[in-house]
Amino acid sequence: MFILTKIADLVQIVPEDFEKEASQAIEDNINAKYANRVIQKIGLCICLYDLLSASEGLIGHGTGLVNVNVEFRLIVFRPFKHEVLLGKISSATPEGIRIRTNFFKDIFVPQHRLPEGAAFNDAEQVFTWTTEDTVLYYDNHETVRFRVEEERWHDQAPTKATGGENDQDVEERKVSPYGIIASMEDSGMGPCLWWDDVDVAEEVE
Amino acid sequence: MKILEAQSAALTNYEVYTHLVQQDERYERRKTERLERLKKEKKGKGKAIKQEHADRRPGNLATMSIELLNYLREAPSPLGCKPLPYDEKTIKRLLEGLRPWDFTKGEIIMILNLRPTKPENLNTIVEEMEERFPGDEDQLAILSVIEAVLGRPDGDAETKAMKANANKAREAEQGDEEDVEITTEQKMDVDG
Numbered sequence: 570m571f572i573l574t575k576i577a578d579l580v581q582i583v584p585e586d587f588e589k590e591a592s593q594a595i596e597d598n599i600n601a602k603y604a605n606r607v608i609q610k611i612g613l614c615i616c617l618y619d620l621l622s623a624s625e626g627l628i629g630h631g632t633g634l635v636n637v638n639v640e641f642r643l644i645v646f647r648p649f650k651h652e653v654l655l656g657k658i659s660s661a662t663p664e665g666i667r668i669r670t671n672f673f674k675d676i677f678v679p680q681h682r683l684p685e686g687a688a689f690n691d692a693e694q695v696f697t698w699t700t701e702d703t704v705l706y707y708d709n710h711e712t713v714r715f716r717v718e719e720e721r722w723h724d725q726a727p728t729k730a731t732g733g734e735n736d737q738d739v740e741e742r743k744v745s746p747y748g749i750i751a752s753m754e755d756s757g758m759g760p761c762l763w764w765d766d767v768d769v770a771e772e773v774e
Numbered sequence: 775m776k777i778l779e780a781q782s783a784a785l786t787n788y789e790v791y792t793h794l795v796q797q798d799e800r801y802e803r804r805k806t807e808r809l810e811r812l813k814k815e816k817k818g819k820g821k822a823i824k825q826e827h828a829d830r831r832p833g834n835l836a837t838m839s840i841e842l843l844n845y846l847r848e849a850p851s852p853l854g855c856k857p858l859p860y861d862e863k864t865i866k867r868l869l870e871g872l873r874p875w876d877f878t879k880g881e882i883i884m885i886l887n888l889r890p891t892k893p894e895n896l897n898t899i900v901e902e903m904e905e906r907f908p909g910d911e912d913q914l915a916i917l918s919v920i921e922a923v924l925g926r927p928d929g930d931a932e933t934k935a936m937k938a939n940a941n942k943a944r945e946a947e948q949g950d951e952e953d954v955e956i957t958t959e960q961k962m963d964v965d966g
Contacts, residue, residue, distance in 0.1 A: 570887060571790045575779035593804070601832035604839075611780060615842060616835055618793065642782060644790055653884055653898050655851065657943070671848070672841035710943035712850070712936045714898060757898035761850055762933060764894055 570654060573618055573642045574611055578602075582626070582635040595623060595639055603643055605672075607746040609724050612647030613673060646673060648717045648749065655761070658711050661696050663689045666707060668715060668751065675748035678715060682752035684759070698759070711760045719750035784879065787887045788860040791846050791853050794839050801831045849935035852889040852924060859889070859925040871919040875907065889924045891917055 578599070586594040596617050603614040619642050626635040648654055656668040656676055666683070668676040680689070686699045687707075696707040707713075723744045753759045830836075847854040868886060877885070881900055890896040893913050897903050907913055 570787060570883075571785040572781045573783040573785060574777065575782045577776045577778050597832055600835040604832065604835040605837055606834070608777075611777065615790065615838055616794070616797065640778065644785060644793065647781075649784075649880055651901070652880060653888060655888070657940075671845035672838060708940070710940040710947075712848075712939070716898075755898060757894045761936060764892075 570646065570648045570652060571615065572612065572645050572647050574608075574614075574645045575621070575640065575642050577638070577640045580623075580637045580639050582637065584633045587635075591623075591626070592620065595620060595637060599639070599641060599643075608645075609722055609746065612645040613747060615644040615646055618642040618644045650717060650719075652717045653714055653758075654717065654751075656713055656715060658707055658709050658713055658760075660709060661689065661694060661707065663691075666696055666753075668713060673749075675721075675745040676715070676751055677748065678751050678753050682718065682750075682754055684754045684756075705760075705763060707760065711762065713753065713760050714758050714764075715751040715753050716755065716758060717749055718752050721748040721750065722746070723748075784883060786865065786883055787846055787851070787853060788864070791843070794843055794846075798839060798843075805830075848939065850927065850932040851887075852927065854935075855925070855927070864923060868920070868923045871923055872916065875912070875916060885920060886924075889920065889927060891921055891926060893917065 580595050580598045582594045582598060586597070589597070599617045604616050605614070607613050621640040621642065623640075624638040626637050628635055654670075656670045659667045659669045659674070661667070663680065665677055665679040667674075668678060670676070680687070680696075683696060684698060687696055688699065689695075690697050690706075693706075695709065698705045698707065723746050725746050757764055831839075845851075852859050865886065869882065872882070872885075877900070884899045888895070888899065890899055893910075896913060896917060900906065903913070907916065
């Protein structure tokens with residue numbers, strides 16, 4: 570689920586931070602830049618793991634900033650293909666089920682990646698799974714197991730302004746920079762309660 | 775920014791968890807140390823000590839850290855168990871225990887993160903388990919190694935926690951909806 574990524578970057582320390590230990594100032598700086606951000610084709614950055622090297626600090630002309638070249642490793646959320654993870658159902662549409670974790674919300678299980686017998690229940694807006702004798706519900710907020718199948722990357726580099734009134738529409742159609750397509754068709758996948766608790770099948774209406 | 779190595783290593787949830795917990799402690803310690811130093815310096819001068827931005831970690835880091843720790847501690851994650859079923863030697867012990875079988879690195883990581891203790895759970899993690907490890911004997915032996923290293927989950931407590939979490943989230947959602955209704959009503963009053 571997590572990997573380490575090695576990065577080289579230029580860190581600029583503002584005079585307000587001179588009071589801090591140098592290593593601490595660099596760490597804060599890196600975290601402020603990367604934590605909770607997505608790097609294309611790398612993943613969602615969590616935080617600094619360790620600092621590998623740092624150059625002497627150099628003060629540039631005209632500013633009081635101290636420039637330091639650093640090499641460091643970041644903890645990055647990037648589940649590998651076919652990895653099994655835990656998450657919660659956030660909503661369902663006829664197209665499929667949306668799953669989130671506390672820190673990552675762009676996981677989608679398309680309808681064709683649900684087990685055979687799964688269908689969308691229009692009245693309750695949830696998916697159900699009909700087996701031989703029971704109907705099981707993919708209720709919202711249920712903890713589920715899913716398998717990572719594909720990744721979707723959307724580079725959000727600024728594009729040329731279209732100008733005029735359409736600007737706002739463009740803004741609203743933003744897609745998430747990093748999304749995961751998952752499946753729940755194998756046995757053992759889907760709500761954990763179905764598999765971990767034997768009695769639960771009888772409790773479910 | 776220059777990416778030197780896109781993936782230099784893989785980490786287990788436990789390693790990320792310890793890193794975050796230690797980071798939290800470090801920031802906390804730094805804050806108290808600084809406040810104490812300031813208190814000493816300003817003794818007798820009667821000035822109030824303000825918290826400054828230097829005390830705090832970057833906001834995006836705080837969000838990330840809190841959300842991720844919540845996720846890692848939530849049932850049925852083994853990291854939510856007390857006492858913690860992992861220590862520094864856990865990974866080594868598990869690798870030694872599972873040496874007779876041929877697991878991929880990804881499978882080992884998933885075993886560490888998810889702690890499968892039933893054949894059905896192991897089946898989701900291990901690809902083509904029936905071909906690679908045929909027979910109940912092998913599978914039960916694998917599960918007993920996992921259980922010996924990582925312990926046995928408290929199934930009842932976990933299902934209870936999962937149900938409670940789901941119910942809580944549902945209640946919160948309903949609460950939100952009610953709030954929205956109230957505000958629209960209020961708006962209508964203002965208009966009228």
